[in-house]
Amino acid sequence: MSSLSSSQLQKALVLPSRRGSFVLSSIPIPRPQKGQLLLKVHACALNPVDWKIQTRGIIVQDFPIVLGTDISGTVEAIGDGVEGFSVGDRVLTQGVFDNNCGGFQQYTLANADITAKETNISFEQASTIPVGLGTAALGLYTESIPKDIDPLERGSVGLFPPWEEGGRNKYAGKSVLIFGASSSVGQYALQLAKLSGFSPIITTASLHNTAFLQSLGATHVVDRHLSFAELQSSIRQITSKPLEVIFDAISLPETQNAAYELLSPGGCLAIVLFSSINSANEGGKRIVKVFGQVNFPPENRKVGSALYKRLTRLLEEGAIQPNRVEVLPRGLEGIVGGLDRLKNDAVSGVKLVARPQETA
Incomplete structure (x- = not known):
């Protein structure tokens, strides 16, 4: 009391x-x-x-x-x-x-x-x-966004979450790209991608953050200051796998457009700010804007409640830093x-x- x-x-x-x-x-x-x-x-x-x-x-x-x-x-x-x-x-x-x-x-x-x-x-x-992890989790794993909601108002990649039974390493062998991995949201998107088994996990950041991001699960850190052509070349040297999931934790116009260009046909780009993409609706590519509040609406609350139920264990085992x-x-x-x-x-x-x- x-x-x-x-x-x-x-x-x-x-x-x-x-x-x-x-x-x-x-x-x-x-x-x-x-x-x-x-x-x-x-x-x-x-x-x-x-x-x-x-x-x-x-x-x-x-x-x-x-x-x-x-x-x-x-x-x-x-x-x-x-x-x-x-x-x-x-x-x-x-x-x-x-x-x-x-x-x-x-x-x-x-x-x-x-x-x-x-x-x-x-x-x-x-x-x-809370906010960084919640935003990353909702952007990657919310599966039940109502069909009448504009995905550029509130959306998600719709993956199966790694904190649920059968979710760990579910996406093993698939590549993912995270823009701004040293940001708060980016760090949690990176850690969740690792739990989901993505590989390679390619990130953009200032290179002085390389060792830190690798400790969180990044397999490759690419200099965020590269031109688009240089970025594209660097990624091609890392992997020939399709980039079907990209999380842009920065979401400035230049990062959004670069991410969209790199996204494979049929893939999904999650952004955290309103869309500034010039050439949308090409090749079945999806763009979703994350609404990073786990308390509401109901579909977010469902994801948030399930995540928080298991968060203590994730912290204790060091899976979330x-x-x-x-x-x-x-x-x-x-x-x-x-x-x-x-x-x-x-x-x-x-x-x-x-x-x-x-x-x-």
Whole structure:
């Protein structure tokens, strides 16, 4: 049982209005409802979407709002109908853009089926996992996207997931290409591709990341600065197998178009931003845009729940490794400067993480 009373306040970094400035505020600690957990947030990681919501006024319609969806902490209270968790458990979860479920605060609610225990990594490392892993998993393995949904609004390659029985090494002998493998999402796409048995696993990145990406499962790392002709030549030297699956974790116009050109007829390209492809619908090639939220809609929740049910085991066996971390100072107050760094493309090779409990 939680020692917190329903009237207690917590510190939170609040976005008060569309395109407003973040404000450190005191807001009530929420109470878990049926199927939920109350978490004490020990670490929350930053994502580009957080600054885009503030600067561009996208996605969020209701204000004030608490952002942040990469969350780790300890279970503080347990809602009705929840089994398998105890107060004090170390956990990680993907939050929702909502005042009760955002990560940029000291306490937050989490859906129990989208929460996993973690025992062998730090809170900071754990907070780097939810959004990146969820985006990669949904982009590769969601099989039940409704037919009336535009795949460029929400789609998936539709592979069989490696965390299900019979999924490990299911795609052995098939090649895969991952653009931007050193990004947060790219690292998890790479690790999932390894679990699925893809080989070769070809990645693009800065070459100083070669050893690190090979440790995660890349068989080949190609310089991301190559021209398209040079990239194409390099890949042909690596494999003659068709490239039927490409995951573009960067999804700038130049990477999308290069990926589409490299994609084999009948193959599928997963992108994480809106399509900028000039020559679509050639040779039966599919393009799908990933919607990286495992809490909703229902087809994502199904994938997310199954993944989180097995995530603790994947972490314990080292099959999923977290991103590298840079901890921001001053708790929640440090988030503002961190988001500015993300906006100015001044972060490389690490995930920025704040510790809300250290807020003065």
